Amino acid sequence: MARAATNRLDIKDGAMRRQPRLSLRDQAYQVIKSKIVSxxxxxxxxxxxxxxxDALGIGRTPVIQAVDRLMIDGLVExxxxxxxVVSPVSLDELVELIEVRQINEARVSRWAAERIQDKQVKELRDxxxxxxxxxxxxxxxxxIALDRAFHQAIALTAGNSIMTELLGNLHDRAVRFWTLSLNVPDQNSRVCDQHAEIIEKLAAHDPDGAEQAMLSHINAFKANLFDTLMKS
Known part of the structure; x- marks a missing residue:
């Protein structure tokens, strides 16, 4: 069992010691969380x-502390x-995440369309x-990293730090669903097309268009995930 866990985590000796500014508890939390959301x-x-x-090369105490935090996050039991036990994904959780994204990311897209500058448009196109x-x-x-960065950049462009933090936490919880979604054949190309449409509406300073493009993107994500989870 220990050998299998080591293979899954794929952590080399000393990996935990390359981040001296973080406590062992925080390092354990970040590494385990990364493996769960991916x-x-x-x-x-x-x-x-x-x-x-054993996989992290540290004692049990910081791992127990990290697990306590992951339980609060709803990622383990x-x-x-x-x-x-890694918490299962469910349709109920997906529906709740989608509802929050529809309300908040749609509003953020409107703000971003009103406030975006040429430099930020270029960053999104890059x-x-x-x-x-x-x-x-x-x-x-x-x-997955670029998809998350795309949505984070739009939130930052909107200029509301509290909303940016809220969406950052929401996206952390949604990463597992993104992983499942992007594993579907041709979904990656569709996501790129949807991102391109969002960028064009933002660049045109079109709040209504940006909001609708974001809602279409989120609804397409929902439809793809529902289909994937129903087949699994």
Whole structure:
């Protein structure tokens, strides 16, 4: 079991010590969370605290503390005789995330269309160019990172720091769904097309168009995920 966990986490000796500014607890939290949201630790998968500690090369105490934080995030559960279980994804959770995104990201897109500058438009187009290249190479991890960066950039452009923080937390919870969505054949190309439409509406300073383009993007994400989860 310990060997399998080490392979899944793919952490080399000393990896935990390359971030001296963070406590062991915080380092453990970041690494385990990354593996969960990227689906390297799959929904429903069980590991033990000992497995995780061995893979990270640290003691059990910071791992236990990290697991406590992940429980608060809703990403893991601790179950008798199973250990640490990665929380499953569900249609109910997806619906709730979509509802929050529809309300908040639509509003953010309107603000961004009103306030965006040429430099920010260029940054979004550069992001899209990198997404297109990652799509051609089927670099899923890069696609997920760029997709999240795209939405974060729009939130920053809107100029509301509280909303940016709220959406950042929301996107953390949605990354597992993004992973499942972007694994669907041809979905990556569709996402790039949707991002291109959003950028054009933002660049034209068209709040109504930007809002509608974002809603269409979110609704397409919802439809793709519902279809994927229903088939799984």
């Amino acid at each position: 689906c390297e630790l799959k929904p429903g998968e069980a590991v033990t605290v000992t497995d995780l500690a 601790v179950m008798p005789r199973k250990g640490v 992001n899209l160019d990198r997404m297109l290249k990652a799509t051609q190479k089927r670099e899923l991890g890069q696609l």
